[in-house]
Amino acid sequence: xxxxxxxxxxxxxxxxxxxxxxxxxxxxxxxxxxxxxxxxxxxxxxxxxxxxxxxxxxxxxxxxxxxxxxxxxxxxxxxxxxxxxxxxxxxxxxxxxxxxxxxxxxxxxxxxxxxxxxxxxxxxxxxxxxxxxxxxxxxxxxxxxxxxxxxxxxxxxxxxxxxxxxxxxxxxxxxxxxxxxxxxxxxxxxxxxxxxxxxxxxxxxxxxxxxxxxxxxxxxxxxxxxxxxxxxxxxxxxxxxxxxxxxxxxxxxxxxxxxxxxxxxxxxxxxxxxxxxxxxxxxxxxxxxxxxxxxxxxxxxxxxxxxxxxxxxxxxxxxxxxxxxxxxxxxxxxxxxxxxxxxxxxxxxxxxxxxxxxxxxxxxxxxxxxxxxxxxxxxxxxxxxxxxxxxxxxxxxxxxxxxxxxxxxxxxxxxxxxxxxxxxxxxxxxxxxxxxxxxxxxxxxxxxxxxxxxxxxxxxxxxxxxxxxxxxxxxxxxxxxxxxxxxxxxxxxxxxxxxxxxxxxxxxxxxxxxxxxxxxxxxxxxxxxxxxxxxxxxxxxxxxxxxxxxxxxxxxxxxxxxxxxxxxxxxxxxxxxxxxxxxxxxxxxxxxxxxxxxxxxxxxxxxxxxxxxxxxxxxxxxxx
Numbered sequence: 242x243x244x245x246x247x248x249x250x251x252x253x254x255x256x257x258x259x260x261x262x263x264x265x266x267x268x269x270x271x272x273x274x275x276x277x278x279x280x281x282x283x284x285x286x287x288x289x290x291x292x293x294x295x296x297x298x299x300x301x302x303x304x305x306x307x308x309x310x311x312x313x314x315x316x317x318x319x320x321x322x323x324x325x326x327x328x329x330x331x332x333x334x335x336x337x338x339x340x341x342x343x344x345x346x347x348x349x350x351x352x353x354x355x356x357x358x359x360x361x362x363x364x365x366x367x368x369x370x371x372x373x374x375x376x377x378x379x380x381x382x383x384x385x386x387x388x389x390x391x392x393x394x395x396x397x398x399x400x401x402x403x404x405x406x407x408x409x410x411x412x413x414x415x416x417x418x419x420x421x422x423x424x425x426x427x428x429x430x431x432x433x434x435x436x437x438x439x440x441x442x443x444x445x446x447x448x449x450x451x452x453x454x455x456x457x458x459x460x461x462x463x464x465x466x467x468x469x470x471x472x473x474x475x476x477x478x479x480x481x482x483x484x485x486x487x488x489x490x491x492x493x494x495x496x497x498x499x500x501x502x503x504x505x506x507x508x509x510x511x512x513x514x515x516x517x518x519x520x521x522x523x524x525x526x527x528x529x530x531x532x533x534x535x536x537x538x539x540x541x542x543x544x545x546x547x548x549x550x551x552x553x554x555x556x557x558x559x560x561x562x563x564x565x566x567x568x569x570x571x572x573x574x575x576x577x578x579x580x581x582x583x584x585x586x587x588x589x590x591x592x593x594x595x596x597x598x599x600x601x602x603x604x605x606x607x608x609x610x611x612x613x614x615x616x617x618x619x620x621x622x623x624x625x626x627x628x629x630x631x632x633x634x635x636x637x638x639x640x641x642x643x644x645x646x647x648x649x650x651x652x653x654x655x656x657x658x659x660x661x662x663x664x665x666x667x668x669x670x671x672x673x674x675x676x677x678x679x680x681x682x683x684x685x686x687x688x689x690x691x692x693x694x695x696x697x698x699x700x701x702x703x704x705x706x707x708x709x710x711x712x713x714x715x716x717x718x719x720x721x722x723x724x725x726x727x728x729x730x731x732x733x734x735x736x737x738x739x740x741x742x743x744x745x746x747x748x749x750x751x752x753x754x755x756x757x758x759x760x761x762x763x764x765x766x767x768x769x770x771x772x773x774x775x776x777x778x779x780x781x782x783x784x785x786x787x788x789x790x791x792x793x794x795x796x797x798x799x800x801x802x803x804x805x806x807x808x809x810x811x812x813x814x815x816x817x818x819x820x821x822x823x824x825x826x827x828x829x830x831x832x833x834x835x836x837x838x839x840x841x842x843x844x845x846x847x848x849x850x851x852x853x854x855x856x857x858x859x860x861x862x863x864x865x
Contacts, residue, residue, distance in 0.1 A: 486538030
């Protein structure tokens with residue numbers, strides 16, 4: 242009787258046209274549900290006793306099965322029903338409005354007809370729906386790819402994913418959601434990931450070059466849905482950073498200005514750190530990729546270590562002046578980040594020691610606190626031994642101040658003293674400068690130096706002092722014509738100037754003989770005092786080269802707008818070489834030898850051999 246009734250319902254639904262079929266089916270389903278609820282309530286006792294005892298199908302479930310067999314699976318309903326649902330979804334994807342409540346009711350009817358399972362829903366709808374969705378997005382993704390740039394494609398893909406998620410929440414069963422999203426991600430993202438990243442005029446490299454953080458963030462959000470596609474972003478970023486970094490390293494103009502080079506690298510690092518943090522949400526793999534990329538181009542040769550040391554020297558002499566403590570700490574932290582990328586840290590340390598020595602001896606540090614903070618950060622990165630000599634330099638300077646104070650108290654200046662002497666006592670193992678033979682000091686200085694030496698050796702028995710005039714500075718008061726100037730010069734320049742108190746002109750050979758300054762150093766210091774801006778001497782003949790017979794005379798016409806004139810020492814500009822300093826090479830050699838000895842000791846074997854009538858112990862080393 243029920244079967245006959247439902248067959249008639251099935252025939253009536255089958256007779257409906259395409260426009261009314263879904264509505265008619267929905268109405269019949271609601272009526273059938275109501276009817277079956279009423280029948281179930283009437284036969285409730287039978288359901289609870291007879292059905293359970295005989296393991297029959299409950300009344301309500303039996304009614305669902307009959308509706309499914311006679312109506313939903315009617316030969317003229319099933320295929321049309323599936324086609325109508327899919328066509329409605331296709332229309333909605335094309336931008337049209339549909340009755341999604343009706344679609345939801347029909348789909349949940351299929352779910353209910355499965356009787357506590359989703360087999361009917363999967364067989365009659367989900368399987369075909371997923372296949373049609375894959376075909377749709379496969380074709381659409383190819384069209385998007387050919388007609389749009391990478392950013393435009395990503396926006397469309399993001400919109401489509403959002404639409405599908407919204408579609409699931411509105412009328413699809415929740416179990417369809419993950420399957421559908423996986424298909425959309427596969428067709429829109431995974432299939433075209435390599436092509437999107439490598440787009441010539443709008444791909445990843447263009448985004449990196451133009452700092453398109455928003456587009457990169459959208460790219461990352463999409464690719465993160467399919468984690469294996471992030472390897473394409475990683476490869477692209479690594480390639481571009483290394484390419485740009487190598488171009489900076491090889492750029493001859495950048496090579497002439499280490500400070501500009503390091504500023505460029507710092508700005509580049511800030512740019513990609515912001516991209517990783519903001520656009521890539523701090524992704525650890527991409528952060529590691531960025532770090533390895535910087536390490537690659539910064540360790541092409543040892544120049545980057547040398548440049549970073551020169552940058553630190555410029556920073557600690559000039560750049561930090563007037564900055565707050567927090568600003569100083571931020572800049573030092575950025576420098577330490579680049580330092581972490583270096584493999585030639587011993588090269589950096591060698592150059593840093595040389596620059597620090599000059600800053601301390603010439604008193605040109607912008608801030609002692611900044612100097613100590615920098616050494617503290619280096620110590621935290623590389624350990625105590627790395628900064629032992631640097632800390633030793635500061636200790637020497639501090640002790641030198643105490644020694645100078647004690648010397649002034651023990652040996653106050655006499656009325657006959659024409660000069661003031663300030664001495665810095667340096668420990669030979671801490672300072673990088675090589676010892677050079679002392680020059681002939683003027684008599685006034687010789688008296689004071691002997692007095693200081695006697696005082697110091699009385700206080701510290703068993704020590705030996707070696708005067709290093711090449712590392713000193715002097716303030717000299719000089720008269721040129723009718724005008725006096727206070728000149729700030731090196732100790733060698735001072736010795737040369739004082740020599741001209743004995744005569745108005747000297748040949749180069751005479752100057753070398755009387756001062757005992759090395760010929761190369763003497764030429765350099767004389768050239769510094771014959772330049773146009775600081776022309777303290779006139780040279781005959783007027784030529785760039787200096788020969789033994791060249792004569793130097795005091796320039797009585799020297800003029801300057803300043804009363805205090807600092808005469809800088811000219812430096813011979815040499816092209817920066819990607820060579821490891823000899824001192825570092827020697828340290829490395831010793832470390833390698835020590836490592837070899839340790840390995841040999843750990844691989845020592847002990848055994849016995851038979852000799853004559855007895856056994857003798859033998860020792861050997863295994864070499865690999």
